[in-house]
Amino acid sequence: MGGGVTDPVDDEALLARLRAAPVLAGPLPRFDPDEAPDAPGPLFAEWLELALADGVPEPGVMTLSTAGADGVPGARVLMLRGIDTADCAFRFTSDSRSPKGHDLAANPRAALSWYWPAHGRQIRMAGPVDVLGEEPTRQDFLGRGATSRTAAFTGVMSAPLSGPEEFERAQRTARRQVADEPERVPGTHTLYRLRAERAEFWQADPARFHLRLGYERTGAGWTRGLLWP
Numbered sequence: 001m002g003g004g005v006t007d008p009v010d011d012e013a014l015l016a017r018l019r020a021a022p023v024l025a026g027p028l029p030r031f032d033p034d035e036a037p038d039a040p041g042p043l044f045a046e047w048l049e050l051a052l053a054d055g056v057p058e059p060g061v062m063t064l065s066t067a068g069a070d071g072v073p074g075a076r077v078l079m080l081r082g083i084d085t086a087d088c089a090f091r092f093t094s095d096s097r098s099p100k101g102h103d104l105a106a107n108p109r110a111a112l113s114w115y116w117p118a119h120g121r122q123i124r125m126a127g128p129v130d131v132l133g134e135e136p137t138r139q140d141f142l143g144r145g146a147t148s149r150t151a152a153f154t155g156v157m158s159a160p161l162s163g164p165e166e167f168e169r170a171q172r173t174a175r176r177q178v179a180d181e182p183e184r185v186p187g188t189h190t191l192y193r194l195r196a197e198r199a200e201f202w203q204a205d206p207a208r209f210h211l212r213l214g215y216e217r218t219g220a221g222w223t224r225g226l227l228w229p
C-alpha cells in the first residue's frame with residue numbers, strides 16, 4: 001500500500017516500466033491446431049498435463065466470470081476442483097451465500113478462463129452451470145484438510161468483517177465445530193459444474209502470429225475453427 005500524497009506515483013514511469021517488462025517471451029510450447037482433438041475436453045487435459053509436467057505455477061487457478069439478474073459482471077479467481085474431460089465440464093466450489101453464488105442462482109451461466117504465462121497459453125470455457133448433489137459435495141468437502149474445512153465454517157464469504165477480533169472469534173468457533181463434528185459439511189458449501197458450450201485455446205507466438213482455436217458444442221459433437229487473433 002505505497003503511494004499517497006507524500007509519495008506520488010509517477011504513472012508515466014510506471015507505464016514505461018510495464019511496457020519494458022517481458023511478455024510472451026518464451027520459449028513457448030508448440031501448438032498445431034490441425035492436430036488438435038475433435039473435442040475441447042481432451043485438449044484441455046493435454047494442455048493441463050503439459051503445464052503440470054513443466055511446473056507452470058498454479059495451473060489449477062482460474063477466473064470465474066458471472067453476471068447476476070442485474071447483468072453486472074463480476075470476476076474472481078477460484079481453484080479447479082475437478083474435470084470431466086469427455087464432457088468438457090469443470091467443477092469448482094464456493095459458498096452459495098457469496099455474490100458469485102447469488103449470481104449463479106439468478107443466472108446459471110458463466111465463463112472460466114486460465115492464463116499460463118510460462119506457456120503463453122490462455123484457455124476460455126463458457127456455458128451453463130449446475131449444482132452437483134449432496135454426495136459429490138460431501139466427498140469434495142471431507143477430502144480437504146482441517147484448515148480448509150475450518151475456513152469454510154468461518155463467517156459468511158464476502159460479508160463485511162469488522163476486524164481481526166471478529167475473525168479470530170469466528171475461527172475459534174469454526175475450529176471447535178470441525179473438531180466436534182468432523183463429518184459435518186456446511187449447508188452452503190456448494191459444488192458447481194460448468195459444462196462448456198464454447199471453448200477457446202489461445203497460443204502465444206513471440207513473433208505475434210498468435211493462434212486461436214475455437215470450439216462450439218453442436219448437440220452430441222463439436223465444431224471447431226481458427227479465429228483471428
Ligand SMILES: Cc1cc2nc3c(=O)[nH]c(=O)nc-3n(C[C@H](O)[C@H](O)[C@H](O)COP(=O)(O)O)c2cc1C
Pocket residue numbers: 061074075076077078079080092093094095098099100101157158
Ligand atoms: C488462488 C486463489 C484461489 C481461490 N480459490 C477459491 C475457491 O476455490 N472458491 C472460492 O469460493 N473462492 C476462492 N478464492 C477467493 C475468491 O477469489 C473470492 O475472493 C471469493 O470467492 C469471493 O468472491 P465473490 O465475492 O465474487 O463471491 C480464491 C482466491 C485465490 C486468489
